[in-house]
Amino acid sequence: MSVLFEVSLLTFLIVCAIMVAFIKDMMAAIVIFASYSLVMAMLWQMLDAPDIAITEAAVGAGLTTILFIGAIKKTGRAKK
Amino acid sequence: MIEDNDIILKQAARVLTPFILIYGIYITFHGHLTPGGGFSGGTVIASSLILNRISSGNRGSGPEIDRMMGIASIALVCYGLIKAMGTFFPDFTHRVLPRGIPGDLLSGGAILPLNIAVGFVVACVMYIFFCLIGEEA
Numbered sequence: 001m002s003v004l005f006e007v008s009l010l011t012f013l014i015v016c017a018i019m020v021a022f023i024k025d026m027m028a029a030i031v032i033f034a035s036y037s038l039v040m041a042m043l044w045q046m047l048d049a050p051d052i053a054i055t056e057a058a059v060g061a062g063l064t065t066i067l068f069i070g071a072i073k074k075t076g077r078a079k080k
Numbered sequence: 081m082i083e084d085n086d087i088i089l090k091q092a093a094r095v096l097t098p099f100i101l102i103y104g105i106y107i108t109f110h111g112h113l114t115p116g117g118g119f120s121g122g123t124v125i126a127s128s129l130i131l132n133r134i135s136s137g138n139r140g141s142g143p144e145i146d147r148m149m150g151i152a153s154i155a156l157v158c159y160g161l162i163k164a165m166g167t168f169f170p171d172f173t174h175r176v177l178p179r180g181i182p183g184d185l186l187s188g189g190a191i192l193p194l195n196i197a198v199g200f201v202v203a204c205v206m207y208i209f210f211c212l213i214g215e216e217a
Contacts, residue, residue: 051117055119063127063210067209074213
């Protein structure tokens with residue numbers, strides 16, 4: 001069960017990482033990147049690294065998302 | 081950024097902000113006992129401050145940034161002084177900041193003050209980043 005859960009999380013992680021590079025809408029890319037960080041935090045916790053998990057959840061899913069949203073608010077949402 | 085009639089967002093942020101702040105302070109103060117530490121706690125504190133700023137629609141950023149920069153500089157100087165004191169005068173440091181019993185909150189010598197200083201620096205710098213990016217051009 002745990003192995004199945006981990007494999008599904010890793011699959012979701014890879015799909016997210018590929019989708020971020022290929023998606024056209026910048027806001028959707030930011031949301032997918034935040035979900036990538038959340039899954040990555042869960043994986044850090046499963047790998048027995050809880051302090052890295054806290055940092056990943058706070059920085060990756062929280063502050064990076066806010067800074068990216070502030071950045072695309074100034075530069076424009078659509079790609080090309 | 082936020083309209084004045086957005087009452088659900090404002091009230092939810094008003095309820096959530098103190099809990100996030102307390103959680104960040106907890107992570108910072110228990111850095112030598114549990115996972116976490118100055119950096120993690122500082123980012124959580126900064127996210128609560130940023131949530132408060134976004135939800136209140138506050139846009140003035142001139143004196144606030146200066147004050148935050150002052151706090152970050154003072155905390156950075158304190159970090160350097162404590163670290164230098166622990167490096168060059170270890171006996172004196174252990175008399176002022178005793179090691180204590182393992183597991184107590186006030187133990188671990190200079191690690192607790194160092195964590196608090198790092199927490200201040202990280203929280204203030206993250207908040208300054210957000211103020212600089214989020215302000216109207």
